[in-house]
Amino acid sequence: MRTRPLKVALLGCGVVGTEVARIMTTHADDLAARIGAPVELAGVAVRRPSKVREGIDPSLITSDATALVKRGDIDVVVEVIGGIEPARTLITTAFEHGAGVVSANKALLAEDGSALHAAAEKYGRDLYYEAAVAGAIPLVRPLRESLAGDKVNRVLGIVNGTTNFILDKMDTSGAGYSEALDEATALGYAEADPTADVEGFDAAAKAAILAGIAFHTRVKIGEVHREGITEVTAADIASARRMGCTVKLLAICERAADGRSVTARVHPAMIPLSHPLASVREAYNAVFVEAEAAGQLMFYGPGAGGSPTASAVLGDLVAVCRNIVGATTGPGESAYTRLPVSPMGDVVTRYHISLDVADKPGVLAQVATVFAEQDVSIDTVRQQSRNSGSGDEVGIEQSGGGRRVGGSGEASLVVVTHRAPDAALSGTVEALRKLDTVRGVASIMRVEGE
Structure with missing residues (x-):
């Protein structure tokens, strides 16, 4: 075994950094045996050095x-400080001065990962970032x-565990979005400012990283289509349940059928x-990967x-240290395909559209005509009573003509489409909003995983 210890600098000592330092100390012998050399925490950079950090040598x-x-x-x-700067400058400086880097910084990697990989290659150093996507789940390295x-x-x-917890609570307890968010905050799953999670920014950064590696x-x-969960209502959850579905915030990265482009989206x-x-409940994550072989x-x-x-960070730390002992480096960026990222309008999927309509003859015929003009095929239409929440589902061939909906001046229609391009859906929604008989488009949600 190499006797000179490998020296590690820790940037950031919050929840994750503190746990990384603790594991490095308590599992030092095991880590040394796995790496082939002892590992030593040589310094910890923080913004508030006067704060007492239990278990960490103040020196x-x-x-x-x-x-x-x-x-x-x-x-x-x-690097576990997060954000774009000073993290980007510190990482490139580390490469320049001979250090490999382990990062959990999804935002930086999604924004400037190619430049960081280029810097790592220039100086012959490693850049590992398993912890940037899905916590402890081994995902980046398998890809x-x-x-x-x-x-x-x-x-x-x-x-994103925060949004999954919120949607799960809305589904299982009947809570509204605000109530579920309050519970997530109280339990520590949501930050005081939950914008990055609930508006989909966190998931979009992870989608960008995954798409880059996978394809x-x-x-x-900025090339990832992003929608959050703030507009998801209890009515959406209930409607999904009637369809035998549940609502999840999904990150979806796909290679086009012809192989000439990719798409990345969060919604x-x-x-x-x-x-x-x-069946993925509370704050857990799960990712499907579909490969040819x-x-x-x-x-x-x-x-x-x-x-x-911290588990993911330590796994990367062991890998980078092993490479140093073996005088080698791990895999760098693989971007040889240079595939363009297609816009959301090119994505083909199914849709669930909820409409508030006037209660009079011919409404369904007008709605069906709009869908037909936009070349969006309807699978089913559900009439929903505002009072009871119940409804009757019918095929569109049964829904045209003068079939009457509702019964008290206004009614709700839920239309589920067959697969169609997102651009066609946008055109359909705009045309529906121009109908006098359509009082409003209450919600639009895609249907996936079938």
């Missing part, structure tokens, strides 16, 4: 992160390494209760939290 604490990564004797930098000889066509999953192309977060969707993702693979587990995320 290791510094507020000068730049000086720490420039020391020259640092072998690995672990980068285990499936390197296969062709991945689709990645679909739940990659060997560069995908930035709430109805999925059948028979789909394995439907391997078929369908599912990765499941806790997607956030100090201990799970």
